[in-house]
Each structure stands twice: as C-alpha cells, then as structure tokens.
Amino acid sequence: MSALLEVNDLRVTYPGRGLRARPVEVLHGVSLTVGVGETLGLVGESGSGKSTIGRSVLGLAAANAGTIRFGGSDITHVKGKRRRQLAREIQVVFQDPYSSLNPSLTIGEILSEPLVVQGIAPAIARSRIAELLDQVGLPGNSAARLPREFSGGQRQRIAIARALAPEPKLIVCDEPVSALDLSTQARVLELLDGIQRRTGVSYLFISHDLAVIRHISHRVTVLYRGDIVETGPARVVTSTPDHPYTQRLLLAAPVADPVRQRIRRAERRRLAEQTGPAPGRSAAE
Structure with a gap:
C-alpha cells in the first residue's frame, strides 16, 4: 500500500501557561504513515498529543521540527494559496457537530461553500449537494433546513457531507463520534466505512476510545505523553496489546x-x- 500521508520526527511546542512559563513540547519526534484508502486510528488519553498531530497535518499547529509529506510533497510549512489548495485534498470532521456548522446558513449553503471555492457552476453544485445528502443518508429536502433542525447524529452526517464535497483524498476525523450516543456512534462509523469503500478516501481517525478505534481502523497507533508507544494491525493492538x-x-x-x-x-x-x-x-x- 502506497503512503498518502507521511509524518516524520514531528515535534510541536506550545507556549507555556503564564507570563514567564517555559514553552512545552507536546510531540517528541512522532512518525507515522497513512496509506491510500487506509484508516489509521490514533488513540490516547486527553493530553497525549493526538489532536495536535491532526492540527499539524491541517496546518493549524506549526511544526518546530520534522516533516509532513502529503502525496510525496512536503507540506510542513506551506501557507497561503498552497494551503488553500490543500484544503481540497485534506478535509476535517470535528468533534462537535453543531459548533462546526454555521447556524445561520441552510444545509445547502453550508455544503455549497467548498464547491463555490472550486468555481463549480450553481446547477452542478445543486446536483452535487443532492448527491452528498444521499451519500450520508439524509433526505433531499435537508438542503433548505437549518442545522438546529437536526439531531446530533444528523448534524455529524452533514459535517461528513461537507468534508466530502471537494472530493478529498484524506479526512482528519478528530473525535467525530465522542459527542454521540452509542447507537448513533455505530451508525456514523458504518457510514464512514461505507464511504471509504466507495470512494477510496483515507482517514486519520483520532479518538480516546479503543473500542471505536477497533471498529473503524486498519492500523492503530497509540500515543502517550507525546510519544508513540505502540503501533500495528488494529485487531492485534486492540485485543492483545504489548x-x-x-x-x-x-x-x-x-x-x-x-x-x-x-x-x-x-x-x-x-x-x-x-x-x-x-x-x-x-x-x-
């Protein structure tokens, strides 16, 4: 399996809390890969640094050392136009399905935003929105409604549809089901799995829950205090860890x-x- 994302010896430092506090290194030389069409589960407790890896891939947390390569190109420090171009290929689904959606926009307007950026004609955009809603199991009339009219699980489906709109190669899923009840979690995970089978998209799936990671991942990487302590096939790491x-x-x-x-x-x-x-x-x- 060819590598789509390659993170090598990544180090990230955050400012310390307080006026004279020293900076804190939260990642201590982390390396991992995500293959084409693969889900890499990244698991660890709060404060382990797992979300910082996702933020670095998205360009939201600056790397102090190391490299991030995507599709063979170094994207560690890209900004401006190149970073906007990358947004078409690397998307994200956040933890809170409501706060990540603009409450004043209809679902159709939310889904059309990434399409408008690409310069897609309105008629084609409307057709694509209908296709996206069908892909995530929502009725066609959802486009005219507001986020507050949907349940938490439905809002997360909308967030997934928005991430799929530009047809990305990689989606960073940062605790995408932790705010949902167990039955809704299962449905969203099955949805993500089905989308991957149809489209070949890759996932960097971040979670604190080993059971969720087991369900969705091909491989698992375990992060503890900014270091990788274990990695391997999901069925091995989540059942007989070393x-x-x-x-x-x-x-x-x-x-x-x-x-x-x-x-x-x-x-x-x-x-x-x-x-x-x-x-x-x-x-x-």
Whole structure:
C-alpha cells in the first residue's frame, strides 16, 4: 500500500501557561504513515498529543521540527494559496457537530461553500449537494433546513457531507463520534466505512476510545505523553496489546459484571504504577 500521508520526527511546542512559563513540547519526534484508502486510528488519553498531530497535518499547529509529506510533497510549512489548495485534498470532521456548522446558513449553503471555492457552476453544485445528502443518508429536502433542525447524529452526517464535497483524498476525523450516543456512534462509523469503500478516501481517525478505534481502523497507533508507544494491525493492538499503557486503555472500557470490573480496575491501577499517570491525571484513576 502506497503512503498518502507521511509524518516524520514531528515535534510541536506550545507556549507555556503564564507570563514567564517555559514553552512545552507536546510531540517528541512522532512518525507515522497513512496509506491510500487506509484508516489509521490514533488513540490516547486527553493530553497525549493526538489532536495536535491532526492540527499539524491541517496546518493549524506549526511544526518546530520534522516533516509532513502529503502525496510525496512536503507540506510542513506551506501557507497561503498552497494551503488553500490543500484544503481540497485534506478535509476535517470535528468533534462537535453543531459548533462546526454555521447556524445561520441552510444545509445547502453550508455544503455549497467548498464547491463555490472550486468555481463549480450553481446547477452542478445543486446536483452535487443532492448527491452528498444521499451519500450520508439524509433526505433531499435537508438542503433548505437549518442545522438546529437536526439531531446530533444528523448534524455529524452533514459535517461528513461537507468534508466530502471537494472530493478529498484524506479526512482528519478528530473525535467525530465522542459527542454521540452509542447507537448513533455505530451508525456514523458504518457510514464512514461505507464511504471509504466507495470512494477510496483515507482517514486519520483520532479518538480516546479503543473500542471505536477497533471498529473503524486498519492500523492503530497509540500515543502517550507525546510519544508513540505502540503501533500495528488494529485487531492485534486492540485485543492483545504489548505496551502497558495500551493495556490500560483496553481495561478502561467498563464491563457489566461487577466482579470482572473490580479485577480490571485493580489491574489498571497496577499498570498505572508502571507507566505513570496520563497528563493531568493521578495514577489512581
């Protein structure tokens, strides 16, 4: 499988909090690849740096060192016209499906924005919007309605349709189902999987939930405190992980049996003593 996205030795530093605080390096030389038509699941707890990788790929977080290559070209520091051109090929779906949609625009206007930027004629744009709505399982009359008229799951489908509008090669999915209930999560994940099968789009899928990552990913990369600690096929990493931190993530999923849950909690505490707490958390959590 040929590589579409290549991240090599990426380092990102954020300013420290406070007037005299020192800058904080949140990524310590991270390397990963996403193949054509592949989903790479990027998993870790809050503060691990996983969303920073997605932001760097999108040009929203500047790299202090390392390179990001897309389709063979170095895009690490591109700006202006070239970055706008990249927006056609690299799209994003954010966590909150409502705040990412302009509440004053109709769904048709929201979906037409990336098409207008490409200079597509209005008649062709209308046809494309109808096609996008059908692709994400929404009725054709959705184009005339406002975001507030839709449920959370439907709004996320609209956000996915918007990301698909310019026919990108890569979509960065940053916690796209974490704000949804379990049944809606499953439907959105199935939708993303079906779209990938039809179009060949690649996903960099970011989540804190190992169960979600298992469902959607071909390969999985585990991030802990700005470093990659494990990577491999999804079925292996999400069922028999090698690294204690990944084992902790696996044990974090609750089970219905209280006895098993108590054993899992004790094992998770033991592993926390080996790896140390995640950023902002105590080892006892």
